[in-house]
Amino acid sequence: MKDWVRIAEGLGLEIPEAELERAASSLGRVEALFRPLLEKIPFEAEPAFLVMHEPEEGE
Amino acid sequence: MRILEAAARLRRREVTSVELTEACLQRIAQDPAKLNAFITVSDEQALEEARRRDQELEQGNLLGPLHGVPVAVKDVFCTAGVRTTCGSALFADYVPDHDAAVVEKLKAAGAVILGKTNMHELAYGITSNNPHFGAVRNPWDPGRIPGGSSGGSAAAVAAAMAFMAMGTDTGGSIRIPASYCGVVGLKPTLGRVSRYGVLPLDFTLDHMGPLARTVRDAALTLNAIAGYDPRDPSSSRQPPEDYTPAPEVSLEGVRVGVPENFFFDGVEEDVAGAVKRAVEAAAEAGARIIRVRVPDMEAINVVGRVILFAEASTVMERHMADRSLIGGDVLSLLDQGRLIPATDYIQAQRLRRLMMEEFARVWEQADCLLTPTTPLTAPRIGENTVRLGEVQEDVRLATTRFVRSFNVLGLPALSLPCGRDRRGLPIGLQVAGPPFHERRILEVGAAIEDILDASLEPSFN
Numbered sequence: 001m002k003d004w005v006r007i008a009e010g011l012g013l014e015i016p017e018a019e020l021e022r023a024a025s026s027l028g029r030v031e032a033l034f035r036p037l038l039e040k041i042p043f044e045a046e047p048a049f050l051v052m053h054e055p056e057e058g059e
Numbered sequence: 060m061r062i063l064e065a066a067a068r069l070r071r072r073e074v075t076s077v078e079l080t081e082a083c084l085q086r087i088a089q090d091p092a093k094l095n096a097f098i099t100v101s102d103e104q105a106l107e108e109a110r111r112r113d114q115e116l117e118q119g120n121l122l123g124p125l126h127g128v129p130v131a132v133k134d135v136f137c138t139a140g141v142r143t144t145c146g147s148a149l150f151a152d153y154v155p156d157h158d159a160a161v162v163e164k165l166k167a168a169g170a171v172i173l174g175k176t177n178m179h180e181l182a183y184g185i186t187s188n189n190p191h192f193g194a195v196r197n198p199w200d201p202g203r204i205p206g207g208s209s210g211g212s213a214a215a216v217a218a219a220m221a222f223m224a225m226g227t228d229t230g231g232s233i234r235i236p237a238s239y240c241g242v243v244g245l246k247p248t249l250g251r252v253s254r255y256g257v258l259p260l261d262f263t264l265d266h267m268g269p270l271a272r273t274v275r276d277a278a279l280t281l282n283a284i285a286g287y288d289p290r291d292p293s294s295s296r297q298p299p300e301d302y303t304p305a306p307e308v309s310l311e312g313v314r315v316g317v318p319e320n321f322f323f324d325g326v327e328e329d330v331a332g333a334v335k336r337a338v339e340a341a342a343e344a345g346a347r348i349i350r351v352r353v354p355d356m357e358a359i360n361v362v363g364r365v366i367l368f369a370e371a372s373t374v375m376e377r378h379m380a381d382r383s384l385i386g387g388d389v390l391s392l393l394d395q396g397r398l399i400p401a402t403d404y405i406q407a408q409r410l411r412r413l414m415m416e417e418f419a420r421v422w423e424q425a426d427c428l429l430t431p432t433t434p435l436t437a438p439r440i441g442e443n444t445v446r447l448g449e450v451q452e453d454v455r456l457a458t459t460r461f462v463r464s465f466n467v468l469g470l471p472a473l474s475l476p477c478g479r480d481r482r483g484l485p486i487g488l489q490v491a492g493p494p495f496h497e498r499r500i501l502e503v504g505a506a507i508e509d510i511l512d513a514s515l516e517p518s519f520n
Contacts (some may be wrong), residue, residue, distance in 0.1 A: 004398055015394050019387075030368075030395075033361040036376040038406050040413070047408035048415065049263055 002031060062128055062222045062276040069127040072289055076116075076127030078520030079222075080109040080171050083129045084222045088174070092201045096215040098134045100174035101141055108171045108445050108450065115169075122429035124279050126169030131221040132174035135161050136267075137256040146178040146208075148191045148384045159256025161225055161267055168220025168283035176224055182260045183371060183389045184208055185235050185458045186440070190386040195438055197239060199484050203437040206236035206458070208260075212270045213240035223271045223280050224301045225280040227257060229264045230367060231462030234474035238432035244270045244505070247279045248494045249469030250295030253288035254279075261370040261407075263293070264363065264466045274504040275477055278302040281497060287399065288450045295495075302498050311345035315503065316425025317377065321356045322461055325447040333478030333486040334431045337507050344506035350401055351424050354417045356464050362407045362414065363432050363467040369404040372396025411467055418468050422493045427500050432474040432487030433458050460464045461489060471497045475504045477511055 004024035008015055015023065060068075068074045101171050112127040137143050137155035144150045158166070163170065164512025177195045179187045187195040195210040197203040198217040205214045209226030213236030216224050226233040228246040237244025245268040252267040259265055269280035283300035317338055323331055342348050372393050379397075382390060421428070434447055434457055444451050465472040470491055477488035488507065492500040 007398055013394075013396070013397055016382075017393060018389065021397065022391050027390065027395050027398060030361060030364055033302045034365055034403070034407070037230070037358055037362070037410055041406065041409050042413075047405050047411055048411040049408055 072480045074107040076112040080129045094196045094214045096211040098372040123168030129171045130236035131173045131224040134464045146180045155181040160253035179208035182208040206239035208232040216242045227258045227315045228266045231459045237474040239437035241485030243277045244474045248471045253291040254292040278501045304502045308506040313346045315341045315346040316351040316428045318353045319350045323431040337477040337488045340507045340510040359464040363463045368396035389504045427492040430489045434482045436484035
């Protein structure tokens, strides 16, 4: 499990303690569902966003 | 009165745009149930536009299908010369010098813009309990939320303050308020409607669409706003079509999929019953009902949350110096996004592509899916958790459970009323389809709407 409080400190984020605890608690639940999914990603998988150049008009 | 009827009566000169606009403005001003659906009402500007539309009609100059029809837009669409707050203290004094593409298109189609609707702060939430402009209330029960983030748009349409109101949808923000307020909400395919001139919550999940009284009114609006826009990098060159369903719709030969997993788990009994009746209505209209197994929707939802956390916090990063200007619930979500590592965000986008490929196989079995829009009807204002079956759930997560995935997948999805629960609150049916199959899902929605006749009006209307 990630230590979100130390990550916030490391990133220099100035989040009040109580609010950081609230965020960390929610993120912990997301993390528990998200982390196992990463094992399913094949090496060659591309992300969904992609920069595409369109051909010029008339090409 | 619906848009189709109003537009026809305007063309026959049985009613004027000024009369319709004055009626809407009067309802907004009276606001008997204290719905607080608007942040800014442009009454003088709207009446001036209405007078122009009437003059044009007298001269035989019909601008388009919405000629003279009073509509509203969520306060996230830029409007030249009219402040655009995004429901936030950060933008309380922001007056754009340009119209959003959607506003340009609505005006080009002849619509009269009444004003800007209230919403969840920064479009980041589902209650529309706005700390800066006041809570929007549900027309069916003012003690309940209208849903969000486009809560003001849904409330305004339900209470006949506008014939249509535009919303935005990043994780259900059009369909949720449509479900809770008993109106129709359409989230088109990603890229179908331009995002230009809309204050973003996100880069890859935001969609723009109408909230209206009927499926045909939503279709008519989509006709006016769809199309390629080079100013929006995600805009699609897929040509738009006429989305309006015929007056008599047959679903003969249409394969309507009903998920056998996920979408009926942890659902209120009345909601499940109403959706079942809607499925029977689709069959009555000629559809072939097919049970389908959908991929891991919980996984798609969590991927969507990681993407939204990271992208929304990127959008808002420069505005977070003064935390006192942002409400607590939104601030917590923005804090979470700042803690997501870049690698996790990109992994989520890789998973998203895989999930889109996997989900595309559903369309080999069915032409569309029918599901509940929300597993519950509108919760009370201030209610943070709700009991569904044996489980006590966070209201936000329960409310977005069936809708968020279609933002991740970029697929078109419609919500329409399909009944009321035992307390008299509206229940929403979701119709989702393959990319750019808006016409099909609107036809299915219209056929069900015709049979159920569930165009529901709050009692004070």
